Amino acid sequence: MLNFSREKYLKVTGGALELREEIERVVDKVYEKGFKNIFLIGSGGAVATFYPFEFMINSTSTIPAYAEIAAEFVLQNHKQFSAESLVILSSLSGTTQETVAAAKYCKGIGATTIGLTGEYNKPLADTVDFPIVNFAENDFASDSNQLILYLLTFKLMNKNGDFPNFEAFAGQLEVLPEKLLDAKEQFEAKAEEFAVAFKDEPYHMVVGSGNTWGRAYSYAMCVLEEMQWIKTKSIHAAEFFHGTLELVEEGTSVILLKGEDETRPLMERVEQFAEKYTKKLTVLDTKDYELEGISEEFRKYLSSIVTSTLLQRLSVHLEDKRNHSLEIRRYYRTVAY
Template sequence: MLGFNEPEFLAQTASAVALRPQIEELVDRLVDAGFDTLLLVGAGGTYAQMWPYEHLARRTSTLDVRAVIAAELIASGDARLGERTVALFTSVSGTTDDSVRAIEYCKSKGAYTVSFTGHPDSPVATKVDTALISQPKTWPFDFQLLLFMGRLLERRGEFDGYAKLADELAGIPEILVEVAKQAEPVAAAFADAHKDSDYYFLIGGGNLWGFTYLYSMCILEEMQWLRTTRVHSAEFFHGSLELLEENTSVIIFQGEDETRALTDRAESFAKRVSKDVTVFDTRDYPLTGISPEFRGLLAPLVLDTVMSRVSKHLERVRDHSLDLRRYYRVMDY
């Protein structure tokens, strides 16, 4: 597979899943302490990656759980931020300035702070009350977030299947390697067909809306300098559909949760207008060893693996490195 280091991928994902005992001990301690608000704080991709877990909590729990943008939290504040708040952060580098400042802000308000990162000596690790460390460059953080939220919901009596899910996640590194292998020819064909496309219309919903936002902004825009429009499938018919034309490159991310019908509806309309609609559907991947009732929860992980293959092939056909930046962490702002 193009640009895929399988041993490194397996080691990184295994290191995230191996945090289960530490995550469970932490969640138990926090629940016993009686916190009543959970803020999932991020910036850019790490903010978008919080959305599936806010979505999960919103539809299954009465706990106040909210994904918030680090910089906006500092600027606007939050009336419920205080000593009964847990603020959770993620950062690949451990140095994201907005997140570092938000950690300091949350601590100044008395909140208990937690982070997931791969760098134990980084500011995001050293400034929080508890840092749980995976291998460097481990991405995405869905492994840790799903374990954290699953254990939290279980302790609150709002998720009976957590132990079974956590046991099955032990096999997720190998499962995702198989996903990557299956996605490779699909990714190569997509990239070859879209070498000259300079505008993409992305649609997703449910627990894949965060990934839709992330792939649009952090990959296609930031890493490939391509213009995009991104829209939630439930909002598709309230304005954005007017941008569709016969040659519009449409990417649809389809998952397996209760919002699937909303994305089906958007897909049906998009195909009536555009001749270039590509659907990336998690149902296409077997996920051997994962129970059917958990497949929907794993959709962000599956799509991240699939689209990582697409990203590498876009890099190939466009001769544009995924590491190239003009402004991000290059200029002061």
């Protein structure tokens, strides 16, 4: 695979999975104190990674879950938030201004705080009650974070009595990185084809639903816009028919992130529409990937990580074919604002 190190990927994802024991200890401590709801707080890609988990918790568990944008959260005075809340924050660098400020705000109110981050001795790890640390390169951070969140949030739900099969689920996660590598391999040629065909495309619609909606939102914003300077519209499949559809013409690029959760029919409806009205339809369907060793009952939860692992390959090929490094920024951490 282009610009890809299997070793690094397995090290990062393996590092995430090795945290299982520590994560379960944190969950035990959190339950000792007790909590009445979960706030998932981040900015940009980090909050987007929380959206699938907000969706899955609200679909699976009686614990109320709220994914919130850090900079807005500290201003809003959210009335469900209190010392009895459990907060999970995320910042790979551990220095994202707004997220660190949110961590301090939450601590100030007395809530229990867990921080997912790439390094100790950075503001996020130093602020929260429970830092959960796994070093990850930028391109693997999303997979690392998601693995940690599968362990953390599903264990939380399990202890709440909502997800009895946690043992089997966590056991199967052990094989997931190898299966995600297989998926990447299988997708590689298609990723390259996409990049060749669409390298000069000025605009993409990116559509998701359920636990792929967060991936659609972040791929559009954090990769296509931020790293490739290409215009996008991310749109939820259930909202697609209430406005954005009118822009679709024969030459409009529409990218569908089709997962396997309850909302799959929403994506099928958009797909049927797009097949008729554009010649530039790209479908990433998690169902096309075998994921040997993963039970049918767990597949739906994994749509978000399968999607992001595939999208990571798209990014590498876009970088290559467009000759536009994923690292350059006009503004972010380049100028002050």
